[in-house]
Amino acid sequence: xxxxxxxxxxxxxxxxxxxxxxxxxxxxxxxxxxxxxxxxxxxxxxxxxxxxxxxxxxxxxxxxxxxxxxxxxxxxxxxxxxxxxxxxxxxxxxxxxxxxxxxxxxxxxxxxxxxxxxxxxxxxxxxxxxxxxxxxxxxxxxxxxxxxxxxxxxxxxxxxxxxxxxxxxxxxxxxxxxxxxxxxxxxxxxxxxxxxxxxxxxxxxxxxxxxxxxxxxxxxxxxxxxxxxxxxxxxxxxxxxxxxxxxxxxxxxxxxxxxxxxxxxxx
Amino acid sequence: xxxxxxxxxxxxxxxxxxxxxxxxxxxxxxxxxxxxxxxxxxxxxxxxxxxxxxxxxxxxxxxxxxxxxxxxxxxxxxxxxxxxxxxxxxxxxxxxxxxxxxxxxxxxxxxxxxxxxxxxxxxxxxxxxxxxxxxxxxxxxxxxxxxxxxxxxxxxxxxxxxxxxxxxxxxxxxxxxxxxxxxxxxxxxxxxxxxxxxxxxxxxxxxxxxxxxxxxxxxxxxxxxxxxxxxxxxxxxxxxxxxxxxxxxxxxxxxxxxxxxxxxxxxxxxxxxxxxxxxxxxxxx
Numbered sequence: 376x377x378x379x380x381x382x383x384x385x386x387x388x389x390x391x392x393x394x395x396x397x398x399x400x401x402x403x404x405x406x407x408x409x410x411x412x413x414x415x416x417x418x419x420x421x422x423x424x425x426x427x428x429x430x431x432x433x434x435x436x437x438x439x440x441x442x443x444x445x446x447x448x449x450x451x452x453x454x455x456x457x458x459x460x461x462x463x464x465x466x467x468x469x470x471x472x473x474x475x476x477x478x479x480x481x482x483x484x485x486x487x488x489x490x491x492x493x494x495x496x497x498x499x500x501x502x503x504x505x506x507x508x509x510x511x512x513x514x515x516x517x518x519x520x521x522x523x524x525x526x527x528x529x530x531x532x533x534x535x536x537x538x539x540x541x542x543x544x545x546x547x548x549x550x551x552x553x554x555x556x557x558x559x560x561x562x563x564x565x566x567x568x569x570x571x572x573x574x575x576x577x578x579x580x581x582x583x584x585x586x587x588x589x590x591x592x593x594x595x596x597x598x599x600x601x602x603x604x605x606x607x608x609x610x611x612x613x614x615x616x617x618x619x620x621x622x623x624x625x626x627x628x629x630x631x632x633x634x635x636x637x638x639x640x641x642x
Numbered sequence: 643x644x645x646x647x648x649x650x651x652x653x654x655x656x657x658x659x660x661x662x663x664x665x666x667x668x669x670x671x672x673x674x675x676x677x678x679x680x681x682x683x684x685x686x687x688x689x690x691x692x693x694x695x696x697x698x699x700x701x702x703x704x705x706x707x708x709x710x711x712x713x714x715x716x717x718x719x720x721x722x723x724x725x726x727x728x729x730x731x732x733x734x735x736x737x738x739x740x741x742x743x744x745x746x747x748x749x750x751x752x753x754x755x756x757x758x759x760x761x762x763x764x765x766x767x768x769x770x771x772x773x774x775x776x777x778x779x780x781x782x783x784x785x786x787x788x789x790x791x792x793x794x795x796x797x798x799x800x801x802x803x804x805x806x807x808x809x810x811x812x813x814x815x816x817x818x819x820x821x822x823x824x825x826x827x828x829x830x831x832x833x834x835x836x837x838x839x840x841x842x843x844x845x846x847x848x849x850x851x852x853x854x855x856x857x858x859x860x861x862x863x864x865x866x867x868x869x870x871x872x873x874x875x876x877x878x879x880x881x882x883x884x885x886x887x888x889x890x891x892x893x894x895x896x897x898x899x900x901x902x903x904x905x906x907x908x909x910x911x912x913x914x915x916x917x918x919x920x921x922x923x924x925x926x927x
Contacts, residue, residue, distance in 0.1 A: 464788070465788045468788060468790065472792075487796070490796055490800060491800060491803055491804075493799070493803055494796050494799050494800050494803065497796065497799055498792060498793065498796050499792070501792040501793075501795040501796060501799065502790065502792025502793070503792070506795070506868055506869050507868060507869045507870050508799065508802055508868040508869075508870050508871050509870050511799065512803070529803070530803050530804065
């Protein structure tokens with residue numbers, strides 16, 4: 376089976392400091408990978424390198440690109456596993472609005488705050504060429520329903536939404552084009568626990584229903600316990616331990632993983 | 643009488659050369675915004691400094707210049723720019739669209755169809771159509787270069803969701819030859835169809851923003867729209883009160899504080915020519 380995403384030796388330095396060093400892993404279709412670690416451990420740097428927001432100093436990010444459908448203007452020869460780091464920028468940006476999605480920690484970074492909820496969801500559709508207002512609006516309504524936002528709020532701006540709703544809107548906006556790989560940077564950060572629980576429930580449903588692959592960066596072990604199939608523990612820019620989620624969380628081997636697991640407060 | 647203290651058409655020859663280069667590049671890549679080193683002009687920004695520089699660069703002593711502001715030849719902006727070129731270039735001026743070889747315009751395209759050999763120069767306040775959608779200039783430039791224009795439709799989507807129809811009525815974005823999305827300057831969308839396939843050269847100058855762009859003759863410019871909400875050029879649904887024209891773009895003029903009003907052609911040259919030909923509207927004296 377071809378991995379959907381194969382990360383090979385990603386390294387990023389900030390001057391003399393290490394952002395992340397020599398990270399490699401494979402992600403298979405339908406799999407959810409969690410990346411955990413403390414602040415400054417290089418989780419976000421790694422995520423941004425994979426998503427094409429940062430250029431890594433070394434390494435390859437090989438993505439199994441989709442075969443273009445018949446009659447599509449895209450290049451018909453160049454599909455299958457391709458290195459997105461050396462890919463041309465137009466192609467990479469095309470990927471990032473079709474097959475990829477990126478959920479930011481702060482919904483404000485991922486939404487257009489001056490544009491209505493419907494416009495936010497419709498933007499990716501219009502970016503890939505949808506030109507029928509009624510069908511764009513139908514899809515937007517459908518997606519607002521899926522993320523449990525009342526369809527009556529479709530013309531309201533995200534500024535009038537609560538934090539949890541903004542985060543759900545951001546998810547709808549990202550998933551509307553049916554991506555195959557979702558990058559999430561602390562998707563539940565900054566939300567209170569009951570809202571977090573609903574969001575996690577929603578995410579888990581969407582990931583399972585759509586058969587998405589996802590990479591979730593978080594410092595919250597409960598999030599990876601619920602969502603991730605496998606996890607990687609990072610410390611000072613390096614992966615110190617990786618494996619099945621339950622295995623790593625229930626029987627941590629590395630000293631830092633043990634510290635991380637034991638630091639979780641029990642209520 | 644030309645004021646001998648100035649070079650022909652006010653700008654020095656090197657500056658005109660630089661502007662002509664930008665114009666040539668703009669004509670070669672229709673709809674692409676070419677940066678140029680805009681000069682200080684003896685008028686405030688927003689009064690047509692870009693248009694004046696473009697006009698100065700294309701004027702020759704044999705040209706006949708017409709300047710219009712919102713369609714009118716006799717408003718402040720038009721009068722001052724016309725007298726500016728009368729003084730610094732000594733070119734002939736006219737108010738007749740047909741007689742002019744260079745027409746500098748603000749916010750309108752003349753009603754009378756333009757012909758080959760004419761140059762229409764637009765004054766542009768904001769050349770970037772994506773400006774209020776994406777604040778980063780570095781990003782909008784990248785969007786132009788990669789042809790990522792989905793955002794432009796988000797604006798139209800917002801219009802329809804809020805007003806039930808595309809409420810953008812001026813500076814309506816067009817796609818030039820299937821490539822660049824261009825802001826046609828704040829002309830009413832009624833004028834948009836006239837942008838496309840015109841025999842005249844259309845040049846756009848933005849002084850403060852330091853950009854020049856162009857539509858060469860017979861260039862296709864398609865107004866953006868949705869399949870189920872097609873572009874419609876709109877105008878006030880009245881005949882002109884002075885010349886009874888039904889096909890021209892109209893200004894609404896308030897005549898008293900009792901709700902009295904009249905609709906008159908915004909293109910004064912077109913209106914006076916029709917009146918001279920014997921057409922008479924209901925409000926004509």
